[in-house]
Amino acid sequence: MVLLGYALAEKGWFDDKSSHLIARLVTQVALPCYMVHTITERFTAQELLRMIPNLRFPAVxxxxxxxxxxVIAQLFAVDKSHRGLFVSMFFNSNTVFVGLPINQAIFGDESIPYVLIYYMCNTTFFWTIGTYLIQRDGNQTVQFSIKDSITKIFSPPLLGFLLGLLLVLLNIKLPGFLVSDLTYLGNLTIPLSMLFIGLSVSKAGFSQMRFQKDNLLILxxxxxxxxxxxxxILSVTDLPDLMKKVFILQSAMPVMTNAPVVAKLYGADSDYAAVMVTETTLFTVVVIPLLMTIVS
Structure with a gap:
């Protein structure tokens, strides 16, 4: 599906409006529906309550x-013009557009709650510490807005997860027609995400790739x-094997696609961020099979 998205983009099927539309469909429609349907149909309240405390492992x-x-930014004299961006991209990963479809394709629907646990932690870190660091690179006065951060953290996918969690905890059963609608819309998530990855790679282009010191350190x-x-961290725990594999896979996802957008907004080095999104997304195709061979 990624190759199909890339091929269609190369043939001119998509423009900037198309990619923006696909991204909005996934994050604001398909993915929230997918969250609600998966949580309510496949998990019990006890299972979900047991999983929530495991947020501490990706947080650590x-x-x-x-x-x-x-420390690395100091030791290797990372360019000061994008040092905050470097740190942000180093410790945050793309857990939804890339992480969700890859985990679902490899492990199935059983992996989704574990994906969402990691996503909750990752998105919180990015829209607080990560965004603050990127702002420091820009040409504007650094400001930290709790309101803006909370708005970004509680995005439609996370709200979908929380709604599904609430429905399960309250033992509320959705009517059949609504379950059917959620299923149809939620099933758009994986194919649209895969097409979007291929589209993004085509749009970025291989010509932008360059393996300078700062880039290699991010990789x-x-x-x-x-x-x-x-x-x-997980080696000293007795977590379920599937949760361990999902957490490891999520930790090795590419740079957040939001990084160039945030960098541009605050006058930071958005070109550097865009290049790193491209390079890390392309490397994912090679790294993930290798990583799965090691952890399996």
Whole structure:
């Protein structure tokens, strides 16, 4: 499906409006419906309550990555014009557009709650610490708005997850026609996400790829250090095997697609962010099969 999205984009099927529309359909319509349907149809209240405390494992991993990224930025003299952006991209990953479809394709629907746990932690870190760091690179006065951060964190996908969780906890059964609608709309999530990845790769183009020091350090952080940290943290736990595999896979996802948007908004180095989104997304095609061979 990724290859199909890439091929169609190369043939001129999509323009900027098309990619924006697909992104909005996934994040604001399909994915929230997918969350509600999956949570309410496949999990009990006891199962979900047991999983929520496991937020601490991705949180610990991200805090360690954050600290390490700051040290690496100093030791390797990362360009000061995008040092905050570097740190943000080093410890945050794309857990929805890339992480969700890949986990669902490999592990099935049983992996979705674990994907969402990691997503909750990741999106909180990005829209607070990550965004603050990116602002520091820009040409505007650094401001931290709790209201704006909360608005970004409680995005439609997370609200869909929370609604599904509430329905399960309250033992509320949705009517059949509504379940059917949620199923149809939710089933758009994976194919549209895959097409969007192919479209994004085509739009970015291979010509932008360049392997300079700062770029290589991000690749090292995303695909080697981050999953290694997660493996080490999980090695001393008795979590379910599937949860461990999902967390490890999520930790090795590419750079957040929101990074260039936020960088441009605050006058930071958005070109650098766009290049890193492209490079890490392309490398995911190679890294994920290798990673799954190792952890399986």
């Amino acid at each position: 991993s991200m805090l360690l990555l954050l600290a390490l990224a700051m 090292l952080g995303r695909f080697v250090i981050s999953p290694l940290f997660m493996v080490l």
